[in-house]
Amino acid sequence: MTQILSPLPGTFYRASSPDKPPYKADGDSVAVGDVIGLIEVMKSFHEVKAEVAGANVRFAVDNEEPVMAGAVLADLD
């Protein structure tokens, strides 16, 4: 099992804006370089790109939840 970690502390978003679908739905496959969410740090937004590939993504953090740097954002098979 592999994990995607948050590169920064801040607020995690699963979609680019509230009226858009999430970058990844639960159960999707993830390729290296795929954007899986955004981290808002001090009002600036940073894309979280997967550095590992895997299947059946399961998010460990809800949309709009605070995260610390290094926190697990998602698990992959």
Next chain:
Amino acid sequence: MLKKLLIANRGEIAVRVIRAARDLGIRTVAVHSDADAEALHVLIADETVNIGPPAAKKSYLNVEAILKAAADTGCDAVHPGYGFLAENAAFSDAVTAAGMVFVGPSGDAIRLMGDKVAARSAAAAAGVPVVPGSTGRVAGIEEARHILTETGFPVMIKAAAGGGGRGIRIAGNLAEFEQAFPQAEAEALAAFGDGGLYMEKVIGQARHIEVQVLGDGTDAVHCYERECSLQRRRQKVWEEAPSMALSDRVRAELCASAVRLAREVGYSGAGTVEYLYDDAADRFYFIEMNTRIQVEHPVTEMITGIDLVAEMLRIAGGEKLRLRQSDIAVRGHAIEVRLNAEDPVNNFAPFPGTVTGLRLPGGPGVRFDSMLYAGYQVPPFYDSLLAKLIVHAEDRDGAITRLTRALGELQIDGLKTTKPLFLALADDPGVRAGAVHTRWLEGWLDAHAGAVAAAAQL
């Protein structure tokens, strides 16, 4: 006089408001999110209430939680600070409806000034020069073509319901205009549910100059102007008072026009009337009025000796203006720089973290407004402003020299901050000469990355 004040904000401005309230013998209630339990405004307030999770919309923007905190603690007033709910007309109305005093103007005044078209009409009615353009919403392409005879090119097409730079298009000639106008209309309708547009002449190179006003609902005075031309991405980073560009005649006209507007709208509290000043034409134009205390208010306090936040609290408590215009005079020159948790050597990337050590500047003419203390953990959830360093001296040269001295004393360990930017700017001949405009800093940054990097090594 007010008895107990809830401060609906965080960071340095919450600390600033608590200090003014304390000086007037008003008890203070701080509200905070889960992420701010150890914040300075929480540590120094008389009482504290946790109003929710870190995300601002669940805490500092949560009107229901804030009103409940105010009621539960028996507050008779709410100060909104700046940002968050400060210019939210519905919040002002809700505070009033709950039987408390909103420290700021009425919901109606906030609504009027928040609607760009209505604000422009009010300014024109008060005889305040506005940027040549439409007097309100443009009825259609025929009227738009007629307005072009006044504005010329380039011309800006703005969505009436837009804001923060969104919904703006610039046309450089008639062909571009004919294409851009219908597109802007469709976009505004899609983005804001309101296809209303207005048009404005683009002022090529201008300074940002703003006038501080105080009103009691009937009368109004000004506390002279500030110049905030040094901006990055439309954010002010360095502010001064007075402006280095105005003649006495233009200064008098500018400040008088701001007072006329404040009186025209029956303004109550502290407000700022913002202008563009075109050096070449020696003309100023109204942009907007901000119905709140502003980040850069201390430079005005330094040159006039007036505590603007205390005056806001007195006015909110029902007092008439204590100051007549003839009581207000300018002494010397003040500069404020915004120390943000950003790395100026790395494209101003945000840099939250823990303040492992802190050495503060001091001595004559130095003021440091901040929420920092050694051991404080700067949360990543809010804006990056850590502190404002304000210096005051007899003249502008003296203020810049003092700024360099105070920046040298200041040491914030554990974080990257914008301090190196200000060391480099204070050392720049262009800044010394005051030959700046609102787009000057971005060009300077492109050309002076080395100077900022060198200052970061000091």
